[in-house]
Amino acid sequence: QKEVEQDPGPLSVPEGAIVSLNCTYSNSAFQYFMWYRQYSRKGPELLMYTYSSGNKEDGRFTAQVDKSSKYISLFIRDSQPSDSATYLCAMQAGGTSYGKLTFGQGTILTVHP
């Protein structure tokens, strides 16, 4: 079993839709949670960083963490064609694993006009 599971999609939605991207994890040591966006032939770009259960909002993006269920989500409101990319969840434990990110396999999102 992988430490982090992410539905690879692909996910195709019309412009303006609400997108929900999800990851589950099995390692209780994960304390920090991130979402990255990766455009084709580019490096991952950090979208959201959070370390507590609950919601964190930034513009059209909302990151949700439920540590009791070991489940995180990223919601994109009013999706735009420019949101078309691969979205990667990533997690980090504390202590001696500080700095090491464990990634999900990524969800390919296409937003069509």
Next chain:
Amino acid sequence: SAVISQKPSRDICQRGTSLTIQCQVDSQVTMMFWYRQQPGQSLTLIATANQGSEATYESGFVIDKFPISRPNLTFSTLTVSNMSPEDSSIYLCSVENYNEQFFGPGTRLTVL
């Protein structure tokens, strides 16, 4: 956030040769990381490079295959040695800045 550049951006290499990838950051950082992203796969950490100490390698990665240098707080190199087609991947460096990790654009390596 930090601005990270990598050289080369891409390369095509012959089996058995070695390639050194450079990573430059626009600010001083303590921790730098090297990741591999194989075709259709997610990112996997190869090693952590701190200035002034030996790199720490993750399970499945060894220094003889992926030697790393970290001569100062803004620069690191990763060498992919004795390459085989299985080493064809995107190699990315990243840096930690205030608990957030930022990535370079990656080096796309194809081994024939």
